[in-house]
Every structure is written in C-alpha cells, then in structure tokens.
Amino acid sequence: MDPITFSIIRHRLFRVIDEAVITLKHVSGSAITNEGHDLMVSLYRADGSLLMGGVGFLHHLTSAAEACKAVIRRFEGDIGEGDVFLTNCPYTAALHTSDIYLVAPIHHEGRLVAWSACFVHVYDIGAMVPGGFSPESRDIFTEGFSSPGIRLVEGGTMRRDVMDTLLNMVRAPEMVALDLSSMIAANNVARERMVALIEKYGADPVDRACAALVDQSETLFRKRLRELPDGRWESRQYFDIEGETCKVLLAMTKEGDALTFDFTGSSPQSHHGINCTYWASWGGFFAPLFPLLCYDITWNDGVLRPIRMIAPEGSVVNCTRPAPVSLATVGAIQSVNNAACTCIAKMLSASESYAKEATAVWHGSHFAIFMFGLNQRRQEAIGILTETFGGAGGARTWADGIDVGGEIPNPIGRMANVETTEATFPVRYLFRRATPDTGGPGRWRGGNGIEFALVQHDSPEGGINYVVSGKGTEFSMSEGLGGGYAGAPCAYRWVHNNAAREAGRNVNPYPTSLDAMTGEAETISWGVFPLKGEDALYVRSDGGGGFGDPLEREPARVLADIEAGMVSEGVAASVYGVVTAAGAVDETATRERRKALREARLATPMAAE
Amino acid sequence: MSGTRISATLVIDENRAIACAACGYALGPAGGPWKDAARLDERPMQGAGGAPYSNAERVLLRRFLCPGCGALLDTECALAGDPFLTDIVKV
Amino acid sequence: MSAGGGGRYVVATDVGGTCTDAVLFAAGEPVRLGKALSTPPDFADGVLAAVAVAADSIGLGTDALLAETALFVHGSTVVDNTLLTRSGAKTGLIATEGFEDTLTMTRGAYGRWAGLTEDGIKHPVATDRAPPLVPGARTRGVPERVDYKGAVLRPLDEDAAREAIRALVDDAGVDALAVAFLWSFYNDGHERRVGELIREIAPSVYVTLSSEIAPVPGEYERTSTAVINAYAGRIARDYVTSLQGLLRGRGYGGPLLVMQGYGGLLPADEAAGRAVGMLECGPAAGVIGSRHLGRLMEDEDIIACDMGGTTFKVGVIQGGAIDYAREPMVDRYHYVAPKIEVVSIGAGGGSIVALDPASGVPGVGPASAGARPGPVCYGLGGEEPTLTDVMLLVGYMDPGTFLGGTITLDAEAARRVFAEKIAAPLGMSAEEAAIGIYRIAAAQITDLIHEITVERGLDPRDFVLHAFGGSCGLLCGVFGAELGVKRIVVPYTASVNAAFGLLSADIVHEYSVTKTLPAPSPADEINAIYAPMLERARDQLAAEGFAGDATALDWSVDLRYGRQVHEVTTQVAGGGPMTDDGVARLVADFEALYERKFGKGSAYRAASMEMTMFRLSARGLVERPRIERAALADADPAPAHIGRREIFVEAAQGLAPADIYDFERLAPGNVVAGPAVIHTPITTIVVQAGQSGRMDAYRNVIVELD
Numbered sequence A: 001m002d003p004i005t006f007s008i009i010r011h012r013l014f015r016v017i018d019e020a021v022i023t024l025k026h027v028s029g030s031a032i033t034n035e036g037h038d039l040m041v042s043l044y045r046a047d048g049s050l051l052m053g054g055v056g057f058l059h060h061l062t063s064a065a066e067a068c069k070a071v072i073r074r075f076e077g078d079i080g081e082g083d084v085f086l087t088n089c090p091y092t093a094a095l096h097t098s099d100i101y102l103v104a105p106i107h108h109e110g111r112l113v114a115w116s117a118c119f120v121h122v123y124d125i126g127a128m129v130p131g132g133f134s135p136e137s138r139d140i141f142t143e144g145f146s147s148p149g150i151r152l153v154e155g156g157t158m159r160r161d162v163m164d165t166l167l168n169m170v171r172a173p174e175m176v177a178l179d180l181s182s183m184i185a186a187n188n189v190a191r192e193r194m195v196a197l198i199e200k201y202g203a204d205p206v207d208r209a210c211a212a213l214v215d216q217s218e219t220l221f222r223k224r225l226r227e228l229p230d231g232r233w234e235s236r237q238y239f240d241i242e243g244e245t246c247k248v249l250l251a252m253t254k255e256g257d258a259l260t261f262d263f264t265g266s267s268p269q270s271h272h273g274i275n276c277t278y279w280a281s282w283g284g285f286f287a288p289l290f291p292l293l294c295y296d297i298t299w300n301d302g303v304l305r306p307i308r309m310i311a312p313e314g315s316v317v318n319c320t321r322p323a324p325v326s327l328a329t330v331g332a333i334q335s336v337n338n339a340a341c342t343c344i345a346k347m348l349s350a351s352e353s354y355a356k357e358a359t360a361v362w363h364g365s366h367f368a369i370f371m372f373g374l375n376q377r378r379q380e381a382i383g384i385l386t387e388t389f390g391g392a393g394g395a396r397t398w399a400d401g402i403d404v405g406g407e408i409p410n411p412i413g414r415m416a417n418v419e420t421t422e423a424t425f426p427v428r429y430l431f432r433r434a435t436p437d438t439g440g441p442g443r444w445r446g447g448n449g450i451e452f453a454l455v456q457h458d459s460p461e462g463g464i465n466y467v468v469s470g471k472g473t474e475f476s477m478s479e480g481l482g483g484g485y486a487g488a489p490c491a492y493r494w495v496h497n498n499a500a501r502e503a504g505r506n507v508n509p510y511p512t513s514l515d516a517m518t519g520e521a522e523t524i525s526w527g528v529f530p531l532k533g534e535d536a537l538y539v540r541s542d543g544g545g546g547f548g549d550p551l552e553r554e555p556a557r558v559l560a561d562i563e564a565g566m567v568s569e570g571v572a573a574s575v576y577g578v579v580t581a582a583g584a585v586d587e588t589a590t591r592e593r594r595k596a597l598r599e600a601r602l603a604t605p606m607a608a609e
Numbered sequence B: 001m002s003g004t005r006i007s008a009t010l011v012i013d014e015n016r017a018i019a020c021a022a023c024g025y026a027l028g029p030a031g032g033p034w035k036d037a038a039r040l041d042e043r044p045m046q047g048a049g050g051a052p053y054s055n056a057e058r059v060l061l062r063r064f065l066c067p068g069c070g071a072l073l074d075t076e077c078a079l080a081g082d083p084f085l086t087d088i089v090k091v
Numbered sequence C: 001m002s003a004g005g006g007g008r009y010v011v012a013t014d015v016g017g018t019c020t021d022a023v024l025f026a027a028g029e030p031v032r033l034g035k036a037l038s039t040p041p042d043f044a045d046g047v048l049a050a051v052a053v054a055a056d057s058i059g060l061g062t063d064a065l066l067a068e069t070a071l072f073v074h075g076s077t078v079v080d081n082t083l084l085t086r087s088g089a090k091t092g093l094i095a096t097e098g099f100e101d102t103l104t105m106t107r108g109a110y111g112r113w114a115g116l117t118e119d120g121i122k123h124p125v126a127t128d129r130a131p132p133l134v135p136g137a138r139t140r141g142v143p144e145r146v147d148y149k150g151a152v153l154r155p156l157d158e159d160a161a162r163e164a165i166r167a168l169v170d171d172a173g174v175d176a177l178a179v180a181f182l183w184s185f186y187n188d189g190h191e192r193r194v195g196e197l198i199r200e201i202a203p204s205v206y207v208t209l210s211s212e213i214a215p216v217p218g219e220y221e222r223t224s225t226a227v228i229n230a231y232a233g234r235i236a237r238d239y240v241t242s243l244q245g246l247l248r249g250r251g252y253g254g255p256l257l258v259m260q261g262y263g264g265l266l267p268a269d270e271a272a273g274r275a276v277g278m279l280e281c282g283p284a285a286g287v288i289g290s291r292h293l294g295r296l297m298e299d300e301d302i303i304a305c306d307m308g309g310t311t312f313k314v315g316v317i318q319g320g321a322i323d324y325a326r327e328p329m330v331d332r333y334h335y336v337a338p339k340i341e342v343v344s345i346g347a348g349g350g351s352i353v354a355l356d357p358a359s360g361v362p363g364v365g366p367a368s369a370g371a372r373p374g375p376v377c378y379g380l381g382g383e384e385p386t387l388t389d390v391m392l393l394v395g396y397m398d399p400g401t402f403l404g405g406t407i408t409l410d411a412e413a414a415r416r417v418f419a420e421k422i423a424a425p426l427g428m429s430a431e432e433a434a435i436g437i438y439r440i441a442a443a444q445i446t447d448l449i450h451e452i453t454v455e456r457g458l459d460p461r462d463f464v465l466h467a468f469g470g471s472c473g474l475l476c477g478v479f480g481a482e483l484g485v486k487r488i489v490v491p492y493t494a495s496v497n498a499a500f501g502l503l504s505a506d507i508v509h510e511y512s513v514t515k516t517l518p519a520p521s522p523a524d525e526i527n528a529i530y531a532p533m534l535e536r537a538r539d540q541l542a543a544e545g546f547a548g549d550a551t552a553l554d555w556s557v558d559l560r561y562g563r564q565v566h567e568v569t570t571q572v573a574g575g576g577p578m579t580d581d582g583v584a585r586l587v588a589d590f591e592a593l594y595e596r597k598f599g600k601g602s603a604y605r606a607a608s609m610e611m612t613m614f615r616l617s618a619r620g621l622v623e624r625p626r627i628e629r630a631a632l633a634d635a636d637p638a639p640a641h642i643g644r645r646e647i648f649v650e651a652a653q654g655l656a657p658a659d660i661y662d663f664e665r666l667a668p669g670n671v672v673a674g675p676a677v678i679h680t681p682i683t684t685i686v687v688q689a690g691q692s693g694r695m696d697a698y699r700n701v702i703v704e705l706d
C-alpha cells in the first residue's frame, strides 16, 4: 500500500469517528454525554473486528466489537443496508444495561464493508432505581430491559413498534428517545463519511488500507512488547460492598510478543450488581492498555491479537447469568482497570526506556453518585454528580499525579461547574476543593482527589434522593508504584443536621469543611438515601497512587505542597520526613528526621519472619 | 548502583542477584521472588498517609524495605494473611 | 468620530507573531500595503516601521502620512504574547470561601486535555495542566454566598475581605487581583464591594471583577477569564496608552481604534481595560475582512482560509453572519468572551515534513522551522524539509522570483535534504514523494474545513473560498476542488489579511444579561431586560460621536431546550423592541436554527424551551472611503506570460507543463487557463488543470472550478 494514500485514509478514518462523536453530542444534548464524555464511537471491519477506536470510555472499544460480532451471528443473512441494531445485554457484549450499543452495517454497492458502533449511558433503562445503578438488584431481571440484539432501524426507517416498546419501559422516555436518536444520527454520519471515503479512493484501496492499518498496529504493538522485558507481574484489588469483600487478582505474563491476563483466584460472583461479565473484563483491561502501551499506535484489532485472557467462570470478573451487573462500571470493571494499570506499569518500570510511561493508578474508585427527584423547576431530574469525572491522577516516574486530574479509561472527561449543577438540581454546594493528603505519598506524589458537600436548596419536595454505590471506602483502590503509597480511600457521610436541629442545636448553614458541620456525620457507602431539610451529603473521592520512596522527595516540593494546601505539615513530617518552619524547609531537622525514619525502617523484621 | 533494571527500585547485579538499586544489597537470585529477603513494615493503612486514610482497621499497608539502606522498595495494600504479590522479571 | 482626524487616509496595522502589517488607503487611490517584522516586547516599533513602508510607497514620510490620517485602526497580539511568554503581572485571586480551588482544578481533567491534538489526548501519562496563572498559595477565600437565583444567602464578610486583600498585596506581593465569586453574574454586589475595598486598601493594584469581564454562568471559565485579564491587564493598558501617545507625538490627531476578538473595534480608552478582548483579534480581523470582501463581491457564504508560515486557519461566514467560538482558549487557558470561531492546524509553509519514527508514515507539521532557520531552500541553515521545500520540488515556486527576487531559493539543497530524509526511506523519487506530501497537506486541510463546515451542518458546495496568507494560493486549487466550493477568491490583499480586515470593521460594543426565562415569555418582560443595556449602549455610542443612522443595535437571545446543554444564539429579526409576535418568531427561528446546527431530529420539542441570555450588540458605523473598481481589460493574459515549466498537476497525478504569469503585469479582466502559476511579489497562486483564474476589478484573482 502506498504510504501517502495510507496516511490520508488513516487520518480520514479518525475524522469519520470524530465527526460522528460531534453528531452524537449535538443530538443528545445531555450533560453526561456532553460534560462527562461518557460515550464512544468506533469503526469496525466487515467481520466486526475493531478498525479504529475513538477516544471515549475505552472499556467500550472491544465490547462494541463483540456487539458487532453478536449481531453478525444472530442476524446472519438478514443484515440489510440502512439497518441499525441495538444490544445492551451484558451477557452478550454490553457492560451494563444502561450502556446501550447501536451498531450499524456500512454497505457500499450492496456489499457489507464495515460497521460503525456507538454507545451512550442512557438517561434511564427501566431498572428498579432511576438512572440504572441499582444497589438492591439481585439479578439481571431487575436491572431494566436487556436485549441481546434487536433491529431498531430497518433499511433506514425507524421501527416504530420497537422504539415504542423500548420507550414504554423507561422513565423520562423523551430523554431516552433523544439518546437513541443521537446514536442513530452518529451511525448515519459514520456511514455517510465512510462511503464518501470509499467513493473517493475506491473500495479496494480502502479495504487494503484498513487491513494494513490493523496489521500495522499488530506489528508495532508486538515490537513494543519485544522491547519490554519478559516476566510475570501480580496485582490485587479489594472492594467492599455492604460488609462483603471482593477481590480481583491479576497475574499478567509477558513472553516475547504476547501478553496474558489471568484473573484466576478472583472472588466468586457477588449477589450485588458489582460483578462484570467476560467481555466487560476483556474491555476492562484494554481501557488502560490502549493509552499506556499504545499511545502512538492506532487502537484496533491488531492490538488485540497478541493478547489472551483467563477469567474464571462464575467469578466477579466473569459472572454467570442471571447475576446482577448494573454497577459493573463502577465495580469489578474498575478493579480490572486498576489491576491492569498496575501490572502494565510494573512492566514498563522494569524497562529503562519505557519507565517514563509507567504510572500509579488514577482515581481507582471511580465513585458514582446518582441523583433523582424533582428539581427547583418541578422537572424530573436524573443524573450523575460529575465530580467523579474530576478524578485524580496517579504519580508518574518523573512527575506528580495531577490533582483532580481525571482518569485513564476516559481520557477526556470533565466535571460540571458548581453553577451548572446548582441550576439543574435543587442543591447547594457548601464547598468543593482538592483534598489535602489524599494523593498517595511518594518520591512523586499521587494527585489529590476532590471533596465536596451538598445540601438541598429550593427543592419543591423538601429534598431529593441519591444513590451511593461506593466501594473504595475501606480499601485504597489507587495502588502506588515502586514504593509509592496507595491513594487515600473514598468517604461518604450523611450529616444529620435535621436531628441536630431537633435536638435544639444551632446548625451551621455555611460550613466549609466536614469538621465544621453541626450534625452527626454517619458513614455510608451503599444504597439510596434522602437529602432532605438541612441534612448534608459529604463526599471525598480517593487520591491517586504515589510513586517511589517519600523520603526521596525533594524537600522543596514538599514545602510547595504545604504552601498550596495540598499536603499537611503533619504528613510532611511523619511520611516525608520534612520539617518546615516559617515558610522554609528546616534542613537540619529534616536531615535528622529522615535519618530517624530510615533507622526505624531498618529495625523492622525480615519479611520472611 | 549499576545493573539491569527490573523495577523502579531493583536491579540484577553482576552476580545475577536481585539487588537494591540504591545500595546494591542482594535480595536473592535473579528470576525468583525477593520480598522474603526484604524487611517488612506491616501496619494499618489507617492514617498511614494522613487523616484521609480512613481505611478499615483490617486493611494493611505493607512496606518492603531494603535491609541494606532502608530504601522503600515496594508497597502493597493487603488483608492480613494474604500472600505477598510476586513479580518475576526475566532479564 | 466619523469626522476623525480630518485627513483623508485610513491606516490599519496588525501586529502578528512574526510580521506587522500595514494597509492604508484613501478615496480614489489604490490600497497600499506595508510589512515589517514584529518587535516584541516593544511592538510599537514594528507598527511604525510597517507604516513607514506603506507611506514610502506613496512617497510620504510617516509623520506626513499620520498628519493626513483620519482614522488609525489597530490589532495586536500583545495579550496573546503576554500569555505565551508568561510575562504578565504577579496575580492573586479572591474567591468564595470553600471554592478556592476552582481555577487550579480546571473542572478536573478538562484543563489537562483541552487544546491537545488526538495524539496528545491518547497519551494521558505524558499530559499535564499548564501551570496556573495564579497558584493556590495566592488564592484567598472570603465568606459570602449568592444562590442560583441571585439571592444573597450569606452576606460578604468585609473584614475577611480586607484581610485577604492585605495578605495578598502585602505578604504575597501581588500587583494584580482577580475577584470571582459564585453566581456573581446574577448579583455582582459582593464583587463590586471587594473591588472598592481593593481600591481603598491598595489603589495601585490592577483589579478585574469576573462579573464585569465575563458576566456569564460557569464559575471556572469566568474565574479563568478574570485571572487572564488581571494577569495581562496592565500590559495591555500600557501598550494601548503608549501607542496612543506615540501616534499623538508623531502628529496624528484622530482616534485610535483597537480590534477585539469578536471582530469589532473599541476606542482605545475602553479597549485598554479589557485585555481578554484583544485575544486572537488578528484571525478575527481576517474573518471580518473576508466578510467585507464578500459583500463587495456579493457573496454571503464564505470559507475564509489563511495559511502563513506555521498554521492554517479557517473561519466560516454563513449568510453574512459569523459564528462565535464556544470554548475559547489562549495557550492552554480557558476564557469566555465573544470570539470569532477560527480553527487551525499546524500546517504552514514552514511546517516540517517528517516520517513517524514508529511507523515510517509521512506527515506534515505541527512542528515548524519558523522564519529562522526556515525552510531548507531559504539557505538560512534550515536542515529539516518543510512544506515550502515541497512546493519548490513540485514546481510551484520559482527560485528566482521569490519575494520579488529578494531571496534566491536553493532548489538543489531542498532536493538533497528532502531526498535523503523523506523520499529515500519511502523508496520514492524526490518528486514522487513531494507530490505525496503535497497531497497529504491538502487532505489535512480538507479534513479541517470539513470539521468546521460539514460537522456543523454546512455544505461546502454552497460556499466561496477565500485564500489568504502567503501559502494558501499554492494549495487552494486542490483542496477547494475536493471540497467542491463554488469558486475560490485569492484577494489582492491576501498577504495582509488581518490588517485589511481592520479596515472594514465597525465599533462594536457587546452587552449581555444572563437570566433564565421560559420561552416564549411576554415581550414586556424581555424589553425590561434590555432597557438598561440600551441606555448604556446609546450613552456609550453618543460619547464616541455616533448617533442616529451611524448606529445599529442588534438584539439576540440564547435559547435552549429544557434539560439540554446546547444553547443557540438567535437573532431577533427586525431588532427591538420586541412584540409578542416577535417573541413567537424568535422561538420559531431558534427551532429552525437548532435543527440546522445540530442535525435533523435533534430538536426536542417535548421539552420546554428557555431563554438564558439576552445580548445586545451596539455598533457605531465607521465611515470610510470606498475602494475603487478598476476598468476591465480583455481576457487575454499574454502580456503577463513569463514562461512555461513543469509543475504538479492534480488531474495528471504528476508533473506536467504549465504557463507561468507575473501578477504585476496581469490586468483586471485577464483570464489565465490552468494549469498555470501566477507569481505575486509575496505569494504564488496555482491554477489547476480545468480551472481558470480571472483578475477582477479589485485585482483579486477569482479561480473558477470546472
């Protein structure tokens, strides 16, 4: 293939996706799609294999390939030009029922030449809890409608009966209709642009360029793997749900130019919806793999070829139907992300030339809080608190993690302004800031997470409800790297100001920290809760993992962190061994403090004992 | 310390031993596990990095330390009794 | 002001990153152009130098010209430059207590990835935020709180505010302060009070209030805007005032008007206080210039392209209207101010051609060899092949006539370096590879224009393409044809695009009030919102010497569907005041516009509609001489024919012989048939096979596609 045409076609394929993403955002108009970038559009080859992945929630790149393949199997011989198929069955391809895939064949002169697929997290799916995240669900049947494959559009015409049936099963059907139309529009754009590309360059050259693009990715990725040392790296993620502790164990083996992800030893599936299915685990480790190992390689099927996965049937990472999975995206999938990030980072840091690409885990908990109720304009309001897209960066081997700096699996998320949330939900923020001492200490510190608190404000019903599906409150999920500490865990508190008021205490209406709040702060982590009267919800997200030995951090950096309010003096002294006074590092005291800490280390027992 | 890097803190030295990159202290033969030969400071994660470390009491921070120089070689978040994570690098 | 300084010339100067351009003209005389190198940080030197060049062409000295000048219009990159070189003031920030990190958190990852290319976004481990203009340590929270309705919940703690000001000024030593409180755009009382306290405690400190500079929702962007303005404020103010003084000193008695990023002019005194207004004003002026040219030529739908040494920029004019950018950034900092949408890629004449180290696939830019060392063929020490070298290899440039013969291009060096670094690794001849690179550059530009047209529901086939800048004429015949535009115009003023735009701009004051009302709402309610804006606008225009027919007031309203995020600014047809029928018309126009912008099926009628912002654009129409049309000669271009040589011809997929013409000798009315090359003193226009190039009465070259 001539390199010039190849370069042009490759660039144009990416533009096809970009254009479809813009269409998706435009038509959808919803906050989660537009602000959180909780979406994905990608192109697939005629056999359903990934041709070019877009930058969206990266778990979905491979899962949508499975969606294409499932549709190909199910509708073999009955796939027509202008058809669009819907699947959201987690046991077929989807991550959970709320993440709907629409996949559409692309035909040229009557021949099926490619597929486009996209996803958004729809407004509602008819699960037991508005918005879909259902802490009380005990099986897939209570998690809303779920289709292994259904034709939504036939030959370019919407199947009204199918659409009406779907919309009949959800809350706020008009919002879901808009979500679905946005995906149809995105697929239409992808198809039109792809056909235009084929018409300009010819079906054959485009097909050869696509094949070459996949082969090129494979070649480059295998070359990269060969440049990295062989070995076997382990990581372990715990997560706690209502007194239950689940474990995701991962052993990643690299031999030559092949990688195996082995989840043997992970916990049996839970009766809570934090499980994930086989294809979700598969997508779960690709989410960090694409940006960490293939940052300069086209994300497609070529990257998949050198990889194998072992995930025990009936486990939390490969649950058996009808196990519930509505919280998979913030549950087991997130743990798979984190475990894979750690193993990949360990492999990278074992290489002189690739160590700069290694990172401790970013925003391991991916906490999610969903709100639902009537807003101040008496409209039904359902939605996620976008602070989770704020995230927290893991430390790099050459730089600190970025405070409230996002996450790896969704490289371009962002959180909404306080003013946006206060305008759409009947709430008032008491404060929102980066939380000191949450980033894992290290030679390079993990990025701090975020903390904020809300009370209801002008709610026509005296308040609204929220869903907390928190894990990562008992355990730190953002693992450290190379001696760096894991980031601090999450915390959720229900502050009982109403009870304090009833007990005759004065409630502080403007506290700017958890400590300044009047009512008793009850720790919560799981379930549906009210935000009524003067009660407050306090949320503290986890920090990113640290890198390297905190005693090796330059004292000047620790001082700068103290001045910026990112690290407390207490932690500076006890963890970093840095003593400051009057805005300067006390060099002598620091030297002595670090010496003492080192001596204490040498007095610890041998690990074998 | 020269040698072939196998992690952010460890190298393989000229005797084919895993060694501390900071001081050269040998922790066992290349290609094998090394953590047993390190010092271990195992303490509650609670408070380990400051007040926000409000982890449950049973959650432990394991710090694997170089017996030669006290360098922090690796950390783990663990429950008591869970085995050490084993990383093997073949160079 | 319409009277101006009494002279007959209008002088426009535009300070860009590399060059400063001057354009001057008077009724009945041809437009004169001047170019000089920009002279940071004392940009005024370059301004006078460029004016001197233009003045010289009519045999005048600078002072003599200025004495005869009625109007001096100016655009400058000084604020952009302050940000890019981080040379602004030591700035502090006062925020609502509890929300001190709003600026540094940048809405999470947003500030980390915004402004990155695809390659950057895919590599998150390598990304970071730009260091904040105000670090956390120079931010102080003050107790106060206003809610989403603008109601004061918690009064301002003035003692705490005083303490914060003193701490920032005395202890942290700041020279500038930004004040940004939550919901201040609904209720600016607390910000204004803190502003008073600052002037009382530290009168020498430069102050920006977020509610003044950006009275819009979204505390992160509003805060960031206030901070940028405070950071660059004093430099912008001093710059404008000193330029004004300098011009006075050289005998100029008229007003100085300063270009804004939204494409309108402000009197110097007003512009001096709004540093953010000057951001990206050069590209904005270019689009305004295109619109003006379009009006002369009776084209309302225009794709305005500008390709210089480092970037290719494109803006779109539709039905004579210009789109504003949704999320503008300077360097990697967000700000919110009306700014004409101009998108760009790093593809210009100086863009370096390289093979991707991993895959060996060739690409163009975004790295640039700049003016120094510049392309290999300049012979100034450049060792990396650039797009300009490619242009030489495909036969588009004449080594002997470049820049009017002032530089002789070294074609052999260009061929040698290109062959060694690009062609040989690709296994191609230098010409083959050069043609390939040329096609890649054209394809990247096509894709960019696609992004700003097709992706916004516009069909390029309905548009005329304007090709500005030193390099655009070399490529427009190819990408224009692929886009299928109606025709291409390479303007006579192609090389001084922004300065030309300044000539055609009016004084424009932008006002807005943020308030949410259901749509439709009674007309009286809307008119009441406009009343104070109208009063301010009329006073301001009157003070500048504009009244009656010399003013225009445009009303527009931002509308959206309930629970949707996209707001669409919709013109109030026929202007104000509104009637109830007018409101109904506005709502209908919004719905039509929404579907056109966001695609069929996007309008969500089941939801209620809301009006969220009420805008007033108040224009003072600047009187200026008319450009004269030249008499047309016949079509035969033979007198301008200077030779034949082989060039890349797209239709032939290779080199083919073509006619070469000298622009200076072409007469209005002449038509050249492609394949052909027209050399102007500053740029080169390539007419592809099947196309024709006609010089019109304004000396623009109109390329008709087959």
Ligand SMILES: [Zn+2]
Pocket: B020, B021, B022, B023, B024, B025, B066, B067, B068, B069, B070, B071
């Ligand atoms: Zn050691």
